[in-house]
Amino acid sequence: MAKLVYDSRDQVEVYRFSWPVTFLLPATALILQAFLPVRARTLNIVDLPLLVTIFFAVSRRNPISGLATGAVLGLAQDALTHLPLGVCGIAKTLIGYIASSLGARIDVENPGSRFLMTFAFYLVHNAIYIFILRGLANQPLGFHWAHEMIAALVNGLLAVIVFAALDPLKLRE
Amino acid sequence: MEPFFHRYKNVLALGAVLFAQFLVLAAQIKKPAETGTPLLRIWALEIVLPVERGIVHTQEWVHDSWNNYFYLRNVRRENESLRQQLEQTRLQQVRLQEDANQARRIQILLGFKEQFIHKTIAAQVIGTSGSERSQIIYIDKGSNDGIKPDMAVITPEGVVGKVLSVYPSSAQVLEITDPTSGVGAVLTSSRLHGILKGTVGGTESTLNNVMMDEKVNVGDELITSGGDRIFPKGLPIGKVSRVAPGKDLFLDIRVRPSAPLDQVEEVLVITDTELQAPDPKDLGPIRAIDILAQRLPGLPPKPPEGAPNAQGTPAQGAAAPNTGAATPGNTSAPAAGSAVVKPSTTATPASGGAAVTKPNPTPGSTGAGASTAKPTTTAAKPSGTTTTNKPAVLPAATGTAQNATGAQTPARKVSPPGAGTAQGTQPSATQPKPPVKQPSAPAQTAPAPKPQTAPKPATTEAAPPQGQ
Numbered sequence: 001m002a003k004l005v006y007d008s009r010d011q012v013e014v015y016r017f018s019w020p021v022t023f024l025l026p027a028t029a030l031i032l033q034a035f036l037p038v039r040a041r042t043l044n045i046v047d048l049p050l051l052v053t054i055f056f057a058v059s060r061r062n063p064i065s066g067l068a069t070g071a072v073l074g075l076a077q078d079a080l081t082h083l084p085l086g087v088c089g090i091a092k093t094l095i096g097y098i099a100s101s102l103g104a105r106i107d108v109e110n111p112g113s114r115f116l117m118t119f120a121f122y123l124v125h126n127a128i129y130i131f132i133l134r135g136l137a138n139q140p141l142g143f144h145w146a147h148e149m150i151a152a153l154v155n156g157l158l159a160v161i162v163f164a165a166l167d168p169l170k171l172r173e
Numbered sequence: 174m175e176p177f178f179h180r181y182k183n184v185l186a187l188g189a190v191l192f193a194q195f196l197v198l199a200a201q202i203k204k205p206a207e208t209g210t211p212l213l214r215i216w217a218l219e220i221v222l223p224v225e226r227g228i229v230h231t232q233e234w235v236h237d238s239w240n241n242y243f244y245l246r247n248v249r250r251e252n253e254s255l256r257q258q259l260e261q262t263r264l265q266q267v268r269l270q271e272d273a274n275q276a277r278r279i280q281i282l283l284g285f286k287e288q289f290i291h292k293t294i295a296a297q298v299i300g301t302s303g304s305e306r307s308q309i310i311y312i313d314k315g316s317n318d319g320i321k322p323d324m325a326v327i328t329p330e331g332v333v334g335k336v337l338s339v340y341p342s343s344a345q346v347l348e349i350t351d352p353t354s355g356v357g358a359v360l361t362s363s364r365l366h367g368i369l370k371g372t373v374g375g376t377e378s379t380l381n382n383v384m385m386d387e388k389v390n391v392g393d394e395l396i397t398s399g400g401d402r403i404f405p406k407g408l409p410i411g412k413v414s415r416v417a418p419g420k421d422l423f424l425d426i427r428v429r430p431s432a433p434l435d436q437v438e439e440v441l442v443i444t445d446t447e448l449q450a451p452d453p454k455d456l457g458p459i460r461a462i463d464i465l466a467q468r469l470p471g472l473p474p475k476p477p478e479g480a481p482n483a484q485g486t487p488a489q490g491a492a493a494p495n496t497g498a499a500t501p502g503n504t505s506a507p508a509a510g511s512a513v514v515k516p517s518t519t520a521t522p523a524s525g526g527a528a529v530t531k532p533n534p535t536p537g538s539t540g541a542g543a544s545t546a547k548p549t550t551t552a553a554k555p556s557g558t559t560t561t562n563k564p565a566v567l568p569a570a571t572g573t574a575q576n577a578t579g580a581q582t583p584a585r586k587v588s589p590p591g592a593g594t595a596q597g598t599q600p601s602a603t604q605p606k607p608p609v610k611q612p613s614a615p616a617q618t619a620p621a622p623k624p625q626t627a628p629k630p631a632t633t634e635a636a637p638p639q640g641q
Contacts, residue, residue, distance in 0.1 A: 027220065030217075030220075030221055030303075031221055031224050031225060033303035034221055034225060034300040034301055034302065034303040034311075035225050035228060035229075035299075035300055035301075036303075037301040037303060038225075038229070038298055038299070038300060038301055038310070038438070039436065040435065040436065041301070041434065041435035041436070042435065044301065044302075044303055044304060044305050045305060063183040063186070063187070064182070064183055064186045067186060067187050067190055068190070071190050071194065075194070075213060075217075076213075076217045076220075076221075077303065077304065078214075079211075079213050079214040079216070079217030079218065080217060080218070080221065080300075080301075080302045080303055080304070080307075080309070081302040081303075081304050081306075081307035081309055082302070082307055082309050082337055082338070082345060082347060082351075082353070083304075083306070083307050084198050084201040084202060085194075085197055085198070085201060085211055085213055085214065086194040086195065086197045086198035086201070087198065088304075089194045090191055090194045090195070090198070093187070093190050093191060093194065094187075094191075097183070097187050101183075129306075132198070133306070136198060136202070137198065137202055138202070139352070139353065143373075144373065151305075
């Protein structure tokens with residue numbers, strides 16, 4: 001049975017990505033995120049940039065690159081909305097940092113752990129997002145637990161598929 | 174010192190990035206108007222929107238090519254079905270045209286002005302914000318096409334939203350389901366006004382500011398009130414989907430938008446509206462009664478102001494039959510058989526006619542023509558009595574005339590609203606039989622049709638009747 005937690009004797013594998021993947025994958029995620037809801041608005045419960053942030057962070061296992069990826073993707077996502085810049089940026093920066101820190105400690109190759117990790121990160125991300133938007137930006141915003149849980153579930157399941165599809169793009173260091 | 178930075182470089186980097194973003198956030202919240210469109214936003218849109226535009230247009234081209242040149246299997250059946258629909262629609266149109274004409278006549282009578290949609294631009298939706306918390310769509314038309322902020326965006330089904338930000342070749346549209354949006358709305362059944370705001374999740378909106386003691390039913394339709402100065406009045410917004418008691422004595426009314434906001438692909442941007450009164454020329458075909466009214470004897474033309482006889486000429490004193498009648502093409506408002514009467518004027522009853530209009534009119538005006546249209550209008554009564562008469566702001570052009578003529582000519586048939594008859598002329602000789610018979614009233618108490626507005630009573634001195 002695969003171990004979910006590393007101890008000091010295990011070798012943690014660190015991956016890197018080629019330059020085209022580093023730029024094109026986040027850009028594709030952003031474009032799809034903005035385009036897919038045109039045909040079906042319900043698809044905006046999927047947060048593809050968040051999945052990409054988590055995937056890069058747990059693969060590289062480098063907190064600085066993780067937070068940088070999160071910041072760039074979050075700010076780009078903010079730019080597409082009418083909300084102040086930085087709301088999603090701050091949330092994704094924190095998620096990128098935590099995911100990369102966590103990636104060094106737990107097995108992120110296991111589908112079960114990927115599902116649980118994404119499920120939890122989605123909820124944390126939205127909690128930060130809503131806190132900033134309501135507390136700092138004073139925007140009218142609600143929080144429905146049932147809706148958030150369903151969205152987290154959908155994103156967790158999607159993460160299992162997307163991460164498996166993206167695994168071949170990883171390069172061993 | 175170096176080991177400290179090296180040891181805590183991750184945390185320090187996190188702190189620095191977060192601090193920078195908090196600064197950016199604070200700057201936008203403190204001075205939202207002055208900051209304008211951030212450069213980062215423009216860059217992101219410059220990257221994302223061209224790709225999306227390319228995808229949408231390619232998709233459209235493939236779809237059109239397939240549907241127009243290859244996939245024509247069901248066209249014959251669809252054509253037959255559409256033909257049948259067209260027949261039914263034509264029948265409906267006849268009835269609706271009558272209603273519309275009637276409404277316009279009433280609008281003219283009331284001096285009503287409304288915003289007409291003068292010019293629109295069709296645009297295609299090429300993207301969204303991609304966030305549940307920002308109900309934004311992007312369209313492929315921008316400032317180069319004449320789009321400006323705060324323009325209304327609609328579909329044939331209903332209101333979509335308003336233009337929020339404009340870029341050279343694209344524009345950002347805030348949908349009505351966004352929590353930060355607001356639309357002035359009216360319930361069509363009860364004419365209750367409220368403010369429509371979006372909700373979290375963006376599938377529904379809420380109608381605010383409706384008191385709990387008002388009656389609102391599920392299924393009631395909402396239209397724009399025009400009070401927000403963005404959306405012209407009368408555009409469909411949606412239907413009430415749920416009504417429940419809310420907070421602070423207000424109802425919690427949920428509204429489902431008429432426009433398919435979750436799948437909207439093409440929209441119309443209203444780039445120009447015009448405030449104007451309905452044109453009487455558009456009132457439809459000329460009726461026999463209008464032609465008859467034109468043939469009635471007219472009065473001499475109005476003398477110039479300051480003429481020796483300016484103290485009220487016959488022509489001024491009363492509306493001539495041919496001017497008072499609802500003559501298509503007669504653009505003098507209020508048309509449709511009414512003459513405007515100023516408040517507290519001395520009225521001259523005409524022979525069997527109605528009334529009256531200018532200060533100090535001279536007797537002898539044999540004019541006819543129904544008078545009134547303004548709420549303060551007073552119809553004269555014959556016999557030189559001073560009366561306080563409640564005027565009628567008419568749904569029909571006949572109301573006041575009946576007031577005035579009623580004293581002399583007892584009960585007669587009254588045209589339906591909007592008939593625009595040439596009242597005040599010899600009824601037996603000139604007035605054709607109106608199509609709808611209404612209960613007649615005694616001479617002294619012949620009431621005007623129910624006033625639509627609350628009129629101010631005005632005292633009117635009536636000169637002795639002339640020319641009887």
